[in-house]
Amino acid sequence: VTLCTFHHQLVHEGGWTVELRKGGDLRVCRPDGRELVWPTQTRAPRGFSQFEIPNVGPETGLTRWNGRSPDYALCVTAVVP
Secondary structure, three states: OOOOHHHHHHHHHOOOEEEEOOOOOEEEEOOOOOEOOOOOOOOOOOOOOHHHOOOOOOOOOOOOOOOOOOOHHHHHHHHOO
16 A cells, blocks of 8 residues: 555554455554544535636646755745744
8 A cells, every 4th residue: 555654654653554455445543443434425515516616727736846956045044034
């Protein structure tokens, strides 16, 4: 199972468990042993439209990063007055 850094840390340091069941289903348990219950609603509610969400379009998730290394001194200056 591939996890992002945050969820990987939850499994290894936060006490969460992930078990791959036969058939490929996942069983995820909280640190207290309670199983995480997946939502049963898999579709958007009736009448919901992606176009009703303001300012979300085809380019919403695109980065504006130009590929260059960041100017760390400028970053620190922006955060620390």
